[in-house]
Amino acid sequence: MKNAVKDKRREREYEVFSQYLKGKDLKLTSQRELILEAFLAQGGHISAEELYQRAREKKPHVGFATVYRTLKHLTQCGLARELDFGDGRIKYEPEFNRRHHDHMICTQCGAYIEFLNPQIEELQEQVSRKHGFKITSHRMQLYGLCQKCQKNAKS
Amino acid sequence: MKNAVKDKRREREYEVFSQYLKGKDLKLTSQRELILEAFLAQGGHISAEELYQRAREKKPHVGFATVYRTLKHLTQCGLARELDFGDGRIKYEPEFNRRHHDHMICTQCGAYIEFLNPQIEELQEQVSRKHGFKITSHRMQLYGLCQKCQKNAKS
DNA sequence: GTGCATGCAAAGGCTTTGCATACCA
DNA sequence: TGGTATGCAAAGCCTTTGCATGCAC
Numbered sequence: 001m002k003n004a005v006k007d008k009r010r011e012r013e014y015e016v017f018s019q020y021l022k023g024k025d026l027k028l029t030s031q032r033e034l035i036l037e038a039f040l041a042q043g044g045h046i047s048a049e050e051l052y053q054r055a056r057e058k059k060p061h062v063g064f065a066t067v068y069r070t071l072k073h074l075t076q077c078g079l080a081r082e083l084d085f086g087d088g089r090i091k092y093e094p095e096f097n098r099r100h101h102d103h104m105i106c107t108q109c110g111a112y113i114e115f116l117n118p119q120i121e122e123l124q125e126q127v128s129r130k131h132g133f134k135i136t137s138h139r140m141q142l143y144g145l146c147q148k149c150q151k152n153a154k155s
Numbered sequence: 156m157k158n159a160v161k162d163k164r165r166e167r168e169y170e171v172f173s174q175y176l177k178g179k180d181l182k183l184t185s186q187r188e189l190i191l192e193a194f195l196a197q198g199g200h201i202s203a204e205e206l207y208q209r210a211r212e213k214k215p216h217v218g219f220a221t222v223y224r225t226l227k228h229l230t231q232c233g234l235a236r237e238l239d240f241g242d243g244r245i246k247y248e249p250e251f252n253r254r255h256h257d258h259m260i261c262t263q264c265g266a267y268i269e270f271l272n273p274q275i276e277e278l279q280e281q282v283s284r285k286h287g288f289k290i291t292s293h294r295m296q297l298y299g300l301c302q303k304c305q306k307n308a309k310s
Numbered sequence: 311g312t313g314c315a316t317g318c319a320a321a322g323g324c325t326t327t328g329c330a331t332a333c334c335a
Numbered sequence: 336t337g338g339t340a341t342g343c344a345a346a347g348c349c350t351t352t353g354c355a356t357g358c359a360c
Contacts, residue, residue, distance in 0.1 A: 146288055
């Protein structure tokens, strides 16, 4: 992505965040700005711990609590999405203007592939309708080996 | 299920467990027996905490650690399956001789429906093949409202 | 008897909360 | 200036581990 485009997008996300804060009478502090920046810069999945490290590189006294609290806000205003792959730590990914998707996760190297399969989504709806169940959200993760790790396993 | 049939099944599960223990030079203690019994009696999803309570009703000095350690063994020998619905606590369900299935979970009352959709399973395989990914396991949960809670919500 | 299993308590890992101080609006 | 935010440390929650003792084989 060209930098101009990327910057444009960051601007919009920045806007979403500051509007959200304003609407709740919350304050846009340098820490919140910094954490948002680091979160967007990372781009992919990131844990609170990792984000904390990134933030500290820029501002050594940022605390864990601030990172967690800010992540809650980012999730609230739709800029972040929580991911729980069952490994005991929550990860976060940028969510703004992104389409819904699910994940394949390599249990060897941690790489992940995002995918969206409309047929599966439709079948999920069908099967829930059949049981009189009303879906509000779902989680689907496929665990296994990515192409690279399969090759390494053979050799 | 008739008691005779149920007892027959318990016997088989008991057999699986004791064989597993024997094969690993582990011991069949009264606690392990008790915990297996309570786990099977419950039948559905159960947390370590709940299982601990059930076990304590019969034997007041059973410890948490023993429950956790026993659950690990039960999982190891295929009698139990870990479920992680992202609520911060692992649940377990009987697994022996059961077909794979996924879950719909009511976020209101905690009720759950088990389902298996072969088309979804097939599509999961297809989409992973397309990415050169080799699935070893998957997790799929649909969250929402069960029929009962939808009605309650309306009234 | 030998060595695994147990119970208790303490420690671990991740996340949240309390509190005095700092800072934005 | 007033009230929110921060940083630090402590607490919470679930799960695991350490250790002296107990029990199955």
